[in-house]
Amino acid sequence: xxxxxxxxxxxxxxxxxxxxxxxxxxxxxxxxxxxxxxxxxxxxxxxxxxxxxxxxxxxxxxxxxxxxxxxxxxxxxxxxxxxxxxxxxxxxxxxxxxxxxxxxxxxxxxxxxxxxxxxxxxxxxxxxxxxxxxxxxxxxxxxxxxxxxxxxxxxxxxxxxxxxxxxxxxxxxxxxxxxxxxxxxxxxxxxxxxxxxxxxxxxxxxxxxxxxxxxxxxxxxxxxxxxxxxxxxxxxxxxxxxxxxxxxxxxxxxxxxxxxxxxxxxxxxxxxxxxxxxxxxxxxxxxxxxxxxxxxxxxxxxxxxxxxxxxxxxxxxxxxxxxxxxxxxxxxxxxx
Amino acid sequence: xxxxxxxxxxxxxxxxxxxxxxxxxxxxxxxxxxxxxxxxxxxxxxxxxxxxxxxxxxxxxxxxxxxxxxxxxxxxxxxxxxxxxxxxxxxxxxxxxxxxxxxxxxxxxxxxxxxxxxxxxxxxxxxxxxxxxxxxxxxxxxxxxxxxxxxxxxxxxxxxxxxxxxxxxxxxxxxxxxxxxxxxxxxxxxxxxxxxxxxxxxxxxxxxxxxxxxxxxxxxxxxxxxxxxxxxxxxxxxxxxxxxxxxxxxxxxxxxxxxxxxxxxxxxxxxxxxxxxxxxxxxxxxxxxxxxxxxxxxxxxxxxxxxxxxxxxxxxxxxxxxxxxxxxxxxxxxxx
Numbered sequence: 001x002x003x004x005x006x007x008x009x010x011x012x013x014x015x016x017x018x019x020x021x022x023x024x025x026x027x028x029x030x031x032x033x034x035x036x037x038x039x040x041x042x043x044x045x046x047x048x049x050x051x052x053x054x055x056x057x058x059x060x061x062x063x064x065x066x067x068x069x070x071x072x073x074x075x076x077x078x079x080x081x082x083x084x085x086x087x088x089x090x091x092x093x094x095x096x097x098x099x100x101x102x103x104x105x106x107x108x109x110x111x112x113x114x115x116x117x118x119x120x121x122x123x124x125x126x127x128x129x130x131x132x133x134x135x136x137x138x139x140x141x142x143x144x145x146x147x148x149x150x151x152x153x154x155x156x157x158x159x160x161x162x163x164x165x166x167x168x169x170x171x172x173x174x175x176x177x178x179x180x181x182x183x184x185x186x187x188x189x190x191x192x193x194x195x196x197x198x199x200x201x202x203x204x205x206x207x208x209x210x211x212x213x214x215x216x217x218x219x220x221x222x223x224x225x226x227x228x229x230x231x232x233x234x235x236x237x238x239x240x241x242x243x244x245x246x247x248x249x250x251x252x253x254x255x256x257x258x259x260x261x262x263x264x265x266x267x268x269x270x271x272x273x274x275x276x277x278x279x280x281x282x283x284x285x286x287x288x289x290x291x292x293x294x295x296x297x298x299x300x301x302x303x304x305x306x307x308x309x310x311x312x313x314x315x316x317x318x319x320x321x322x323x324x325x326x327x328x329x330x331x332x333x334x335x336x
Numbered sequence: 337x338x339x340x341x342x343x344x345x346x347x348x349x350x351x352x353x354x355x356x357x358x359x360x361x362x363x364x365x366x367x368x369x370x371x372x373x374x375x376x377x378x379x380x381x382x383x384x385x386x387x388x389x390x391x392x393x394x395x396x397x398x399x400x401x402x403x404x405x406x407x408x409x410x411x412x413x414x415x416x417x418x419x420x421x422x423x424x425x426x427x428x429x430x431x432x433x434x435x436x437x438x439x440x441x442x443x444x445x446x447x448x449x450x451x452x453x454x455x456x457x458x459x460x461x462x463x464x465x466x467x468x469x470x471x472x473x474x475x476x477x478x479x480x481x482x483x484x485x486x487x488x489x490x491x492x493x494x495x496x497x498x499x500x501x502x503x504x505x506x507x508x509x510x511x512x513x514x515x516x517x518x519x520x521x522x523x524x525x526x527x528x529x530x531x532x533x534x535x536x537x538x539x540x541x542x543x544x545x546x547x548x549x550x551x552x553x554x555x556x557x558x559x560x561x562x563x564x565x566x567x568x569x570x571x572x573x574x575x576x577x578x579x580x581x582x583x584x585x586x587x588x589x590x591x592x593x594x595x596x597x598x599x600x601x602x603x604x605x606x607x608x609x610x611x612x613x614x615x616x617x618x619x620x621x622x623x624x625x626x627x628x629x630x631x632x633x634x635x636x637x638x639x640x641x642x643x644x645x646x647x648x649x650x651x652x653x654x655x656x657x658x659x660x661x662x663x664x665x666x667x668x669x670x671x672x
Binding site for chain 1: 612
C-alpha cells in the first residue's frame with residue numbers, strides 16, 4: 001500500500017528573515033510499510049522559534065536542517081497503517097516528523113499518548129508537552145524558584161510564557177510580572193493568566209517599566225527574549241537573583257552580532273546567576289512535570305491559548321508570524 | 337598615652353581614573369585607649385581592585401568610602417598597646433583598618449593569626465587570606481570544577497589568578513590556561529605557576545588566542561577581567577561550561593556603560609552557567625580553605641608572588657599601578 005506525503009523542505013539557508021523562496025513543497029510517494037513501521041496521519045504540527053537556528057548551517061544543540069530534505073519538528077497524529085504490534089491503527093502518537101501531512105517510520109520514532117477528555121491533541125505540542133516542560137524546568141530546576149519570590153517573565157504571552165506565569169504562581173511566587181508586545185497581549189496576561197503586573201515593551205524602555213512594576217526588585221527572571229529585557233532584569237535583580245535563559249528571539253534573525261547587556265558587572269556585585277538551557281537535556285523531568293500539569297489541567301488551575309493556523313500550505317507563514325510575535329499562546333498548524 | 341596616626345582619606349569621587357587630587361593625607365591624634373581597645377602598628381596593607389568601586393557613591397556589596405573620612409581595607413599588624421585581655425601586646429592581627437600606619441579600635445575588629453615560619457605576614461593579605469579564598473571559592477563552589485576539566489583564568493598573573501591556577505591543578509584540572517598583559521607575566525605563568533598554556537591578550541584577539549590554546553574547548557572560566565575575555569570564553573565553552581565571575585577590571589574606570597558579550601546566545605544553546613560572587617558572602621568556606629592552603633604552602637606545593645610598595649605615602653600610586661596591571665601577584669604596601 002503506497003501513499004503520497006506532502007512535505008516542506010528547506011532549499012536555501014535564510015540570511016536574516018526567511019522568505020518563501022527558502023522552502024519548497026514536494027510530494028513524496030511513500031513505499032509500502034516495512035516490518036516494524038507505522039504510517040501516521042498528522043493532525044497538528046508545531047512551529048517553534050528554535051527552528052530558525054536549525055535553518056543556519058552552524059553547530060548547535062540540534063543539528064541544522066539538511067538542504068533539500070524535509071524539515072522535522074514536533075507533531076501529533078494518529079496511526080493509519082501499522083506493521084508494528086506496539087502501535088496499532090488508531091493509536092495517538094507524539095513524534096518529531098512534522099512539516100508533512102503523513103509520516104512514516106519505524107515505530108520507535110513514535111510515542112503513544114492518551115487522549116484526555118476535553119483536551120485537544122494539540123495540547124501535546126504545548127502546555128502538556130515540551131512547551132509546558134520548558135516553563136516548568138526553567139523555573140524550578142534552572143532558576144530554583146522559592147516560595148514568596150518575585151518573578152519576571154519576558155515574552156510572557158507566548159506559549160512558554162503563559163505556562164511559566166501560571167506555574168510560578170502555583171509554585172508560590174508572591175508576584176509575577178510579564179512583558180509582551182501588544183496591548184491585547186498585555187491585557188490577557190493579567191486578566192487570563194494570573195500575572196500581577198504586565199507591560200508592553202514597546203511603550204517605554206524596559207528598564208523603566210520593569211523598575212516601576214517591581215518596586216521591590218526581582219528574584220527570578222525567565223528570559224524568552226534577551227537583549228534589552230535581560231539588561232533590564234540585571235538592573236532589577238535583588239542580591240542572589242537567578243535568570244533562566246531560555247530564548248533570545250531578538251537575535252535569531254540578526255545578521256550581525258548583537259552587543260550583550262551593558263551592566264554585566266551587576267552579576268558580580270549582586271551575586272547573580274545566569275543559566276541557559278535547552279529542554280532536550282532535561283527530559284528526565286517529564287514524568288514529574290506531566291503528573292503535576294495533568295492534575296492542574298484537570299482541576300482547571302491552568303489555562304492555555306493556542307493560535308491555530310489551518311493547512312500545511314500555510315506552515316511557513318505560521319512560522320514567520322511566530323517569529324514576528326503574531327501568536328497568542330502556542331502556535332500550531334492544523335494539518336488535517 | 338596618645339599617638340599620631342597618618343591616614344589616607346578620599347576627598348573627591350573620581351570620574352574615570354582616580355588622581356592624587358582625589359585623596360589627602362592627614363595626621364590624626366589618637367586618644368588614650370578606651371577599655372577593650374587595642375592599638376595596632378600596621379606592617380602591611382592591601383590595595384585591591386574592588387576599592388575602586390567603593391570610591392563611587394553607588395549601592396554595592398561594600399558601602400562606598402565616605403568623603404573626608406579615612407578609607408578602609410585589609411591590613412595586618414602587631415598590637416603595640418592593649419586594653420583588652422584577648423589581644424595582648426605583640427599579637428599579630430588581621431583586620432580591615434588599612435590606609436593608615438596605626439589603627440586603634442575595639443578588639444572585636446581584629447582577628448589574631450599565627451605567625452608561620454618562613455611565611456611573611458603579608459601572605460595573610462593574599463594567598464592565605466581573602467585572595468586565596470577568592471580563588472578557592474570561585475573554582476570549587478561557584479564553578480564546581482571537576483576532575484579532568486580544562487580551565488581558563490583571565491588576569492592570571494594577578495594575586496587571585498596565580499592562586500587560582502595552582503588550586504585548579506591541585507584539584508585535578510587536566511589543562512590550565514591563563515591570560516595576562518605582558519610577556520614577562522605570560523612567562524611566569526607557565527614557568528612558575530604551573531599553567532599549561534598562557535598568552536598575552538595584547539598580542540592578538542583573545543577569541544583567537546584562547547581558541548588556539550584550548551583546541552578541546554574549556555569547561556570552567558575564572559573571570560577576573562570581563563569584556564573581550566568573557567566574550568572569548570563564551571565562544572570557547574564546551575556544553576555545560578561554568579563561569580565564575582569575580583572581577584570586571586576593564587569596566588571599573590569606565591565612565592560609560594560598556595556593551596556586554598555579543599555571543600550571549602551561546603549561554604542558551606550550550607547550557608552554560610555564569611555566576612558572579614563577592615567573597616564576603618562565602619566566608620564560611622574559610623576554615624576548609626585555610627587548612628588546605630596551609631598544608632599546600634607547608635609542603636611547597638603552592639608558590640606566590642608579591643609586589644611590595646614601600647611606604648604609606650606611596651599607597652595611592654600602588655593602587656593606581658594595580659589598576660593598570662603593573663603588579664605581579666598580590667600588591668601590598670609595606671607600612672613599617
